[in-house]
Amino acid sequence: MSAQPFLQLAGISKHFAGTRALENVDFACERGTIHGVLGENGAGKSTLIKIIAGVLKPDSGSMQIDGQFVEFSRPSEANAAGVVCIFQELSLVPDLTVADNICLATPPRRLGMIDRRAQREFAEAVLARIKCEDVDPNTLVRDLSLSRRQMVEIAKALGKSPRLLILDEATSALTRNDVETVYELLADLRQENVASLFISHRMNEVERLCDTLSVFRNGRHVETFAKGSRTDRDVVRLMIGREVDAQFPPKPAAMARPPHLSVGNLVWENRLKGATLSVGKGEIVGLGGLDGQGQKELMLALFGVLRGVEGRVDVGGVGGAPSSPATAKRDPRRICLVPEDRKTEGLMLPMSIADNLLAASYSRVSVGPFINPGQERKAVDAAIAKLQIKVGSPQDAVATLSGGNQQKVVIAKWLMTDPEVILLNDPTRGIDVGTKQEIYRLMRQLADEGRAILFYSTDYAELIGCCDRVAIMYDGAIVADLTGADINEEAIVGASLNIGTRAPEAVS
Amino acid sequence: MTSLGTAMRQNRGFYGAVVLLAAFYLLYNLLHPRGFSTAVLIQNANESVAIVFVAMAQTIPVLLGGLDLSVGAVMTLAACIASVLVNGSPLQIVFGMVVTLAAGTAFGLCNGLIVVYGRLQPIIATLATGAIAMGLALFIRPKPGGDIDGDLNWALTNSLWDFVDTYGLFDPDTVWFAPVSWIPVPLLIIVVFGACVWLPFRRTVIGRTIYATGSAEGAAYMSGLPIDRAKIAAFTLAGFFAACGGLYLAIQTASGNADITQAGAYTLNSIAAVVLGGTSLLGGVGGAIGSIIGALILRVMSFYFRILSIDPLLQPLVEGVVLLAAVSLGAFRVLRIKNRLELFR
Amino acid sequence: MQTALSRLRPEDRPVFISAGFIVVILILGTVYTLATQGTAPLFSPNYLLQQLQTGSFLGIVAAGMMMVILLGHIDLSVPWTLAAAAMMATAVGGDLALPTGIAVGVAVGLVNGLGVAYLRIPSMIFTLGVDSVMRGLMVWHTGGFAPQDKATPLMRMLAAEKLFGVPLAIFVWAAVSLVIVLLLTRTAFGRSVYATGNREAAAYLSGIRTRWVIVGAFVASGVCAAIAGILLAGYSTKAYQGMGNAYLLPAIAAVVIGGTRILGGQGRYVGTLVGVTLIVLLNSVLSIMQMPEAGRQVIYGSVIIGMLLVYGRGSRNLGG
Amino acid sequence: GPEVVSGPGADPTCFAPWSAETKFLQWPAQEGPYRIAVVNGFVGNTWRIQMIKTAKAFAEDPAIKDKIAEFKVVSTGTDAPAQLGAIEDFINQGFDAIVTIAVSPDGFDRVIRLADRENVVLVPFDNVLDTDAVMQVNEDQTEMGRKWAQFIIDELAAQGKTGGKILEVRGLAGNSVDRDRSAAIHDTFAASGGDWEIVEVVGNWDDGTAQKVTADAIAVHGQFDAVAAQGGTTGVVQALIDAGHPMVPIAGESENGFRKLVAERSADGLKGISIGQSPGLVAIAMKAAVSALEGNVMPQLISVPLPVATYDQLEDGTNYWSDLPDNFFTVNEFPPCGVNISGPAIMSQSEADVN
Ligand SMILES: Nc1ncnc2c1ncn2[C@@H]1O[C@H](COP(=O)(O)OP(=O)(O)OP(=O)(O)O)[C@@H](O)[C@H]1O
Ligand SMILES: Nc1ncnc2c1ncn2[C@@H]1O[C@H](COP(=O)(O)OP(=O)(O)OP(=O)(O)O)[C@@H](O)[C@H]1O
Numbered sequence A: 001m002s003a004q005p006f007l008q009l010a011g012i013s014k015h016f017a018g019t020r021a022l023e024n025v026d027f028a029c030e031r032g033t034i035h036g037v038l039g040e041n042g043a044g045k046s047t048l049i050k051i052i053a054g055v056l057k058p059d060s061g062s063m064q065i066d067g068q069f070v071e072f073s074r075p076s077e078a079n080a081a082g083v084v085c086i087f088q089e090l091s092l093v094p095d096l097t098v099a100d101n102i103c104l105a106t107p108p109r110r111l112g113m114i115d116r117r118a119q120r121e122f123a124e125a126v127l128a129r130i131k132c133e134d135v136d137p138n139t140l141v142r143d144l145s146l147s148r149r150q151m152v153e154i155a156k157a158l159g160k161s162p163r164l165l166i167l168d169e170a171t172s173a174l175t176r177n178d179v180e181t182v183y184e185l186l187a188d189l190r191q192e193n194v195a196s197l198f199i200s201h202r203m204n205e206v207e208r209l210c211d212t213l214s215v216f217r218n219g220r221h222v223e224t225f226a227k228g229s230r231t232d233r234d235v236v237r238l239m240i241g242r243e244v245d246a247q248f249p250p251k252p253a254a255m256a257r258p259p260h261l262s263v264g265n266l267v268w269e270n271r272l273k274g275a276t277l278s279v280g281k282g283e284i285v286g287l288g289g290l291d292g293q294g295q296k297e298l299m300l301a302l303f304g305v306l307r308g309v310e311g312r313v314d315v316g317g318v319g320g321a322p323s324s325p326a327t328a329k330r331d332p333r334r335i336c337l338v339p340e341d342r343k344t345e346g347l348m349l350p351m352s353i354a355d356n357l358l359a360a361s362y363s364r365v366s367v368g369p370f371i372n373p374g375q376e377r378k379a380v381d382a383a384i385a386k387l388q389i390k391v392g393s394p395q396d397a398v399a400t401l402s403g404g405n406q407q408k409v410v411i412a413k414w415l416m417t418d419p420e421v422i423l424l425n426d427p428t429r430g431i432d433v434g435t436k437q438e439i440y441r442l443m444r445q446l447a448d449e450g451r452a453i454l455f456y457s458t459d460y461a462e463l464i465g466c467c468d469r470v471a472i473m474y475d476g477a478i479v480a481d482l483t484g485a486d487i488n489e490e491a492i493v494g495a496s497l498n499i500g501t502r503a504p505e506a507v508s
Numbered sequence B: 001m002t003s004l005g006t007a008m009r010q011n012r013g014f015y016g017a018v019v020l021l022a023a024f025y026l027l028y029n030l031l032h033p034r035g036f037s038t039a040v041l042i043q044n045a046n047e048s049v050a051i052v053f054v055a056m057a058q059t060i061p062v063l064l065g066g067l068d069l070s071v072g073a074v075m076t077l078a079a080c081i082a083s084v085l086v087n088g089s090p091l092q093i094v095f096g097m098v099v100t101l102a103a104g105t106a107f108g109l110c111n112g113l114i115v116v117y118g119r120l121q122p123i124i125a126t127l128a129t130g131a132i133a134m135g136l137a138l139f140i141r142p143k144p145g146g147d148i149d150g151d152l153n154w155a156l157t158n159s160l161w162d163f164v165d166t167y168g169l170f171d172p173d174t175v176w177f178a179p180v181s182w183i184p185v186p187l188l189i190i191v192v193f194g195a196c197v198w199l200p201f202r203r204t205v206i207g208r209t210i211y212a213t214g215s216a217e218g219a220a221y222m223s224g225l226p227i228d229r230a231k232i233a234a235f236t237l238a239g240f241f242a243a244c245g246g247l248y249l250a251i252q253t254a255s256g257n258a259d260i261t262q263a264g265a266y267t268l269n270s271i272a273a274v275v276l277g278g279t280s281l282l283g284g285v286g287g288a289i290g291s292i293i294g295a296l297i298l299r300v301m302s303f304y305f306r307i308l309s310i311d312p313l314l315q316p317l318v319e320g321v322v323l324l325a326a327v328s329l330g331a332f333r334v335l336r337i338k339n340r341l342e343l344f345r
Numbered sequence C: 001m002q003t004a005l006s007r008l009r010p011e012d013r014p015v016f017i018s019a020g021f022i023v024v025i026l027i028l029g030t031v032y033t034l035a036t037q038g039t040a041p042l043f044s045p046n047y048l049l050q051q052l053q054t055g056s057f058l059g060i061v062a063a064g065m066m067m068v069i070l071l072g073h074i075d076l077s078v079p080w081t082l083a084a085a086a087m088m089a090t091a092v093g094g095d096l097a098l099p100t101g102i103a104v105g106v107a108v109g110l111v112n113g114l115g116v117a118y119l120r121i122p123s124m125i126f127t128l129g130v131d132s133v134m135r136g137l138m139v140w141h142t143g144g145f146a147p148q149d150k151a152t153p154l155m156r157m158l159a160a161e162k163l164f165g166v167p168l169a170i171f172v173w174a175a176v177s178l179v180i181v182l183l184l185t186r187t188a189f190g191r192s193v194y195a196t197g198n199r200e201a202a203a204y205l206s207g208i209r210t211r212w213v214i215v216g217a218f219v220a221s222g223v224c225a226a227i228a229g230i231l232l233a234g235y236s237t238k239a240y241q242g243m244g245n246a247y248l249l250p251a252i253a254a255v256v257i258g259g260t261r262i263l264g265g266q267g268r269y270v271g272t273l274v275g276v277t278l279i280v281l282l283n284s285v286l287s288i289m290q291m292p293e294a295g296r297q298v299i300y301g302s303v304i305i306g307m308l309l310v311y312g313r314g315s316r317n318l319g320g
Numbered sequence D: 001g002p003e004v005v006s007g008p009g010a011d012p013t014c015f016a017p018w019s020a021e022t023k024f025l026q027w028p029a030q031e032g033p034y035r036i037a038v039v040n041g042f043v044g045n046t047w048r049i050q051m052i053k054t055a056k057a058f059a060e061d062p063a064i065k066d067k068i069a070e071f072k073v074v075s076t077g078t079d080a081p082a083q084l085g086a087i088e089d090f091i092n093q094g095f096d097a098i099v100t101i102a103v104s105p106d107g108f109d110r111v112i113r114l115a116d117r118e119n120v121v122l123v124p125f126d127n128v129l130d131t132d133a134v135m136q137v138n139e140d141q142t143e144m145g146r147k148w149a150q151f152i153i154d155e156l157a158a159q160g161k162t163g164g165k166i167l168e169v170r171g172l173a174g175n176s177v178d179r180d181r182s183a184a185i186h187d188t189f190a191a192s193g194g195d196w197e198i199v200e201v202v203g204n205w206d207d208g209t210a211q212k213v214t215a216d217a218i219a220v221h222g223q224f225d226a227v228a229a230q231g232g233t234t235g236v237v238q239a240l241i242d243a244g245h246p247m248v249p250i251a252g253e254s255e256n257g258f259r260k261l262v263a264e265r266s267a268d269g270l271k272g273i274s275i276g277q278s279p280g281l282v283a284i285a286m287k288a289a290v291s292a293l294e295g296n297v298m299p300q301l302i303s304v305p306l307p308v309a310t311y312d313q314l315e316d317g318t319n320y321w322s323d324l325p326d327n328f329f330t331v332n333e334f335p336p337c338g339v340n341i342s343g344p345a346i347m348s349q350s351e352a353d354v355n
């Protein structure tokens, strides 16, 4: 080992119009370590790694790799230097096959042309290394689930034989098994003297995996320390700059609530196979299970997106699934959905924050056929205040917000419609602890106001901490309905794998 | 088997187009008094070369997710250049052809440079450069005309037999030549360009970058693909194919004609051909072979007016309705979609 | 100059730059007329009003086209929608002429909208098909029905007569503009157009009826084309085949020069107004200078490219 | 292919040779009845529609009906390969004669060669080819331009003017018809020796465009002494009226609308001459094709007399129709040729069809 760290940044600053994303950051990362990077939403983590990976150019400061000063003007240059990054926004090409994607920039070639056979074999080998033999290298990435895509993304990075591997929230959509695989992989890489930078909002992941932790706040590098040298509480304090108390708001005492939303024997294509579920007013029902067991489809069905849904749906006495989101959001059902992927399904990124907030509730700020500018402004300001969205001006493009604040915009948009049924599809994915807490508190507050909340999460801790009841889905049906003390990790995991002792209650 | 199944599923549009073309063309030949003859094949092929090339040209920018509204104009410009240069001694003729193709390619290169370094949307940049190409064509050929070598005209618009015969290469009736002598030269030109330019190109890194960029530009950039070079290459290749179309058009008509309406019609038809051939206007999916099929479908549709008795004043209506119906075939996909979010891809 | 430009808000830039260019065109034209005939008619109200009068047809077409472009779509059926509306209006004649013409526009817009929104066929190709169907219908109509083609007195009045010295056609254009501006900025429909144009999936999941929005925009485009057709027939005193051919590409160019993003989601109506004026004056001045067609095409193309390059828009859109 | 023979040709009143130098052609006589195809290019303006209707009507005319076994009309659009392809297809199908309006004056070498090989009579008309290898039918565009200009010169001379500002509204750029007519207009004015300033604008033979450019020209140039318009003449006059321009001598096409306006306003000074390219040319081309197939000697270039009408010759119901639409073309029949399908006849025929 040489004396120098593999990667060393000095005095890096980066400004965007109006925001200071990074300010005079010094940072170093050693070979053969897994280095965690923590920080609130908007702390500048993604900006930092984009600079390292050659996507962005810093305004000032220098970067050394292996003791050499480098300046990357595009990602391919960084790749050539052994810096490989898995970005927060996936960088897979949906219309190419898995094999094409894995060998995207530097495919094996014969006579100047891509050797598809070699490419396929290479892809199979890399996929095998992360235990994804089930992924056919010839399928289009478009046809994979989000979690499979994330694994392919990891395979793709691996295929580039990185010397520095950066994972920017690359495990946010993974199933538990895959997460384990990734842990093993990172451990192996550490053996091979590869440096890894690991960004995640899941404290437990970071705790378990990383050797060194760095905390960022407001574009500054606050501190770097060895794992275990700080308590969780300290780490959180470093991240948000203040003390945090209990992570989850207290749950109210369990009580019987008449169902407001109830679903019986819901069937759709081969994704929903007789799901039965109910949610009462004032109740937060968690939806758990392995990724891709039909949770997303269940929500889409309730929101009127799916065609040809069979089974019983009843919302506040109104029978039948709505025929479209437009019908769903209006009286008498008043359903809203915070979708899985905020960038493509939740937001119009180039449009202003105000326009995004209003998108679901034009009728509420209209007088006759016309939108009233006064009411409009008031509504927008109220929404921003209610969720404490950090914005410069409501007229800025929503794309300029950090991930967490973007998610808040999506939630605020729906709260403006005053919904009675709130469907949340993994709303805390990629969101920092502080914001997560705000969202938990908000959920509870909304429930207390008498709304029915269905909350899908891939994070067991959330389900346990937040929900009054938890329904676990397996293969398109609800296989367990946990209440009270039954909501614990063991029960959830057992039911998720459908190895629980209970017979599915659904089919009655 | 599964991989064939996968390929079929991934290229549904393309295979649908192949079936449609086969059905249309078979029926046409059955109805034609001299169906399935070399003469008919030659005629059909001749008529199709220009639109086939222009459709191939259009495909590549479309794969990028853009449109090239200048392909028809570049074709016309090339034809006008060819009408001035392609004559004289064999050497001069070859020189003229090279200059023609080079000019079209250079124009495509300019399109690419403007799109990449001017950061303009291709559709609007090429709308403007198309006008410039038309202007240049009009400067070169203020009125139709030109004297393209007559032998060349005859040799390239007939079967291989006539080609060999025109240039006296060898005795065209020799036994070994008989099995291939019936093949129309225009058909051969299409096949050769499809197989020797497009297919290899598709397998290069630049070719794949075009697909990747059309599918997800951000991802392609993040993955370190040479997007700018791919865009420039795409428009350059489009210019090249358009110039091929123009060169053939000039040889076929032994003249050049800076006809604005014809140029516009070729551009629009090229888009129709690309869509009929299963290439997505959103980019990333499809290919030039599909566009060849699409262009041929467009052509075959119009052949029917010559063998069926349709009131001449109803023909434009029939033509429009058939075009609309053909492009609507793809809509059956929509009726099968059960998750409405998939509609917005 | 450079700093003054960069101080403008990005969405205002196209408007100011095009406006500046309009002045440049008028000055160049005047230099030419002064040199050749010693007069400077281009700045006379008479000439300018007349340009606006004939520009109003293009302006109205462009207004409708803009709605569609804001959605990221395009309406290539404008030429024959315009002609069909005019031809049917004159064929029916009398008091029913105007309603008939508008109805043609609504009908074509509905077909376009349904095809694009429900069948999800790319507008580029569907509207092209509809255009050729309309052409087929009009050929058949002229060939089979010996239609009357004379503009009614009302059409004539709207297109050619003046009020306070200002041609009525300009008032019609202004009225259409007002409606479009109100629609775009002050109604849920208009906001939905922008939202859908930016990202249809997100708009749909926000409970916006995106299919209706698309249909609505195409109907608007059809109606605008129809109004332009009716006016043009009034101006020419009659309707005829092919009267719409000259309006498609200039309309698209005007919208884009005015700063509307061709991929949808962004653009302001003022820009389109200025863009139309620019195109109309450019054509007129080139015609006055007796520029041969070749030069005209080159200038036309160069102006569009030049303007867009000066706007310096279209910064790389990552994460697309 | 045809043999070049010496004249005179058959039926010289109808098939008049273009000039003294015109060659004569003769095809081997073939047994009737014949299969004839019309390959039109662009369709989508009134002239073409009227032409197609005339062709259909003439094919039913007793004079020729029995000689035609099969008659087809196709329109290929402005696409040269498609037009060439259609012609070749009809040759392949064994048609005996093909009448066509060429989309381009060049480029027919191959189909001419094929037609000659198969003894098919190819007859371009209206937009003719720059070749003397086929039999063609047309009006003399140069003569038309000359007549227009001479009329204006004479009318102005009658007003005592030997010079002045003339507005010339041209047709489609790049088209040979436009070029020939315009050149003749310029030559004639130059030859008259007067002091003429000719302002050219491009009207594309289209009423709307012509009207707009005329209006522009008036706004910029003020007043003109006369107007020569190749087409879209109704629009040109309308622009004069709308601008309050004095009524001046005008030379133009044969649209009904133009003749109506001239008839109405000639007393105010709108002294007009109307000469038109007639859609009825198609009938003469068809007749010539049949005659050639019968083995008659035919001129290579057939000149159809210009149908001239000056303002003092206009007569409602005879050479214009005040109750019929503006768009249709007044001159359709050529009595010396036995082509007696008038414009209104075609209109009423279809009205009867529709009833
Ligand atoms: N392209 C951009 N334009 C303008 N501002 C930006 C841009 N990208 C990031 N920012 C701003 O820079 C700051 C840092 O953003 P960054 O994405 O690095 O945060 P992050 O730490 O990755 O947050 P998250 O955990 O939510 O992903 C934020 O305030 C963000 O709004
Ligand atoms: N998104 C769509 N795109 C295209 N066609 C569709 C779409 N949705 C439905 N259709 C078609 O439109 C018709 C109506 O179908 P459907 O019942 O799904 O509409 P809907 O959702 O009830 O409409 P609404 O949302 O107004 O209730 C059917 O022919 C269907 O195939």
Ligand SMILES: [Mg+2]
Pocket: A045, A046, A047, A088, A403
């Ligand atoms: Mg981030």
Ligand SMILES: [Mg+2]
Pocket: A323
């Ligand atoms: Mg319904």
